[in-house]
Amino acid sequence: MEILAFVSFAVLVVAWLVAPSRGNVAVVSHAEERKAA
Amino acid sequence: MPNNISAGDTAWLLASAALVMLMTPALGFFYGGLVRRKNVLATIMHSFFILCLISVQWVLWGYTLAFGPDHGGIIGGLDWLALRGVGQDPGPYAPTVPHEAYMVFQMMFAVITPALITGAFAERKRFKAFVVFTLLWATFVYDPVAHWVWGGGWLGQLGALDFAGGTVVHITSGVSALVAALVLGRRVGYGRDALEPHDATMTVLGASLLWFGWFGFNAGSAITAGGLAANAFVVTNTAAAMAALTWMTVSWLHKGAPSVLGAAAGAVAGLVAITPASGYVDVSASILIGLGAGVFCYTAIQLTKRLKVDDALDVFGVHGVGGAWGALATGIFATVAINSGAKDGLAYGNPGQLGIQAIAVAASIIYSAVMTFVILKLIDVFVGLRVPESEEVLGLDASQHREAAYQI
Numbered sequence: 171m172e173i174l175a176f177v178s179f180a181v182l183v184v185a186w187l188v189a190p191s192r193g194n195v196a197v198v199s200h201a202e203e204r205k206a207a
Numbered sequence: 208m209p210n211n212i213s214a215g216d217t218a219w220l221l222a223s224a225a226l227v228m229l230m231t232p233a234l235g236f237f238y239g240g241l242v243r244r245k246n247v248l249a250t251i252m253h254s255f256f257i258l259c260l261i262s263v264q265w266v267l268w269g270y271t272l273a274f275g276p277d278h279g280g281i282i283g284g285l286d287w288l289a290l291r292g293v294g295q296d297p298g299p300y301a302p303t304v305p306h307e308a309y310m311v312f313q314m315m316f317a318v319i320t321p322a323l324i325t326g327a328f329a330e331r332k333r334f335k336a337f338v339v340f341t342l343l344w345a346t347f348v349y350d351p352v353a354h355w356v357w358g359g360g361w362l363g364q365l366g367a368l369d370f371a372g373g374t375v376v377h378i379t380s381g382v383s384a385l386v387a388a389l390v391l392g393r394r395v396g397y398g399r400d401a402l403e404p405h406d407a408t409m410t411v412l413g414a415s416l417l418w419f420g421w422f423g424f425n426a427g428s429a430i431t432a433g434g435l436a437a438n439a440f441v442v443t444n445t446a447a448a449m450a451a452l453t454w455m456t457v458s459w460l461h462k463g464a465p466s467v468l469g470a471a472a473g474a475v476a477g478l479v480a481i482t483p484a485s486g487y488v489d490v491s492a493s494i495l496i497g498l499g500a501g502v503f504c505y506t507a508i509q510l511t512k513r514l515k516v517d518d519a520l521d522v523f524g525v526h527g528v529g530g531a532w533g534a535l536a537t538g539i540f541a542t543v544a545i546n547s548g549a550k551d552g553l554a555y556g557n558p559g560q561l562g563i564q565a566i567a568v569a570a571s572i573i574y575s576a577v578m579t580f581v582i583l584k585l586i587d588v589f590v591g592l593r594v595p596e597s598e599e600v601l602g603l604d605a606s607q608h609r610e611a612a613y614q615i
Binding site: 179 | 264267
């Protein structure tokens with residue numbers, strides 16, 4: 171059970187490392203532009 | 208063993224843990240009000256995410272590293288990994304409460320400490336870098352220093368007095384904040400644009416909730432629901448009030464107006480400074496500690512600004528300087544009349560205690576500065592610390608979280 175607990179947390183940490191951290195700017199910028207208009 | 212458990216002590220400790228838990232989201236609001244509106248969600252998220260992250264880290268390996276059976280005065284053993292053996296019976300640190308209650312109370316300290324640092328790198332740090340930094344910092348800085356002071360480590364053996372975390376919490380976080388500000392560099396527009404707080408009311412609300420939670424932080428550190436807790440409660444409130452009054456007055460004389468944000472920051476500085484002393488000093492000393500916090504922390508912030516160090520939300524000035532002042536003041540004003548299990552300080556004929564406190568301060572500063580620098584440099588190589596300039600200009604709420612705080 172303890173092993174599973176460690177593994178489940180480790181899976182999350184790995185997911186944070188590989189998750190995208192860029193590429194959202196354009197989407198939000200367009201939304202902001204529409205709002206401003 | 209279960210027969211030794213005191214219902215009163217247990218109730219107070221669990222309630223105190225809940226009070227300290229509230230401090231971390233409160234810090235999120237305190238910091239959130241101080242940033243520009245395009246970064247408020249990201250700033251609040253720092254504190255909220257840390258509450259979640261360190262809650263899990265602490266039960267898996269943080270608690271055993273900090274409080275597990277001592278290894279050479281440096282670090283706790285892995286005996287309590289995933290809280291194995293930490294249950295409803297009392298542990299070695301508190302004979303009248305369940306070990307789990309003591310563990311969860313300490314967890315909330317481990318949670319808020321890295322959250323304090325986030326104010327230094329606000330408005331420019333990549334979220335992924337922040338996540339990795341927090342996990343590494345908690346494991347390699349907070350857990351060892353907590354062991355040195357509270358877990359049977361070398362500073363505790365030396366006789367250093369730190370009732371609720373002047374060295375463990377505030378010096379480590381404040382000094383690490385300064386290092387982080389220097390390594391990350393200044394925000395885009397620093398010195399050119401007005402980087403003004405977007406909601407001062409949010410900051411004052413956050414400071415008020417921090418003050419409320421701090422009663423659990425300091426009075427809860429008595430671990431027992433008795434006279435020592437009552438004394439810690441009184442001196443905590445007094446120092447916070449005195450520091451707020453002092454900061455407001457100094458800023459009034461210096462800048463010509465009694466700043467509301469200054470009063471809020473002053474209260475926090477007073478709370479920081481009384482933290483290590485709260486179980487050892489009387490109410491008169493707490494007034495002097497609050498006075499010193501107001502003057503020293505305010506001055507430190509003016510100096511950092513003059514040196515153009517972009518510690519965005521003044522973490523070093525409040526926590527680093529306030530924590531160091533509080534730790535040294537403990538060596539001056541501590542008295543066995545308040546805590547028979549402690550030592551007298553300089554003012555009561557024991558100058559050696561001030562020397563021990565100075566060693567604890569120096570050790571905390573050096574270790575946390577070096578380790579934080581190494582961790583940040585490693586992250587910069589493998590992950591990248593800062594968001595690109597275009598994302599910083601757009602704001603972290605949009606670029607990092609794809610959300611906006613306000614639709615008005």
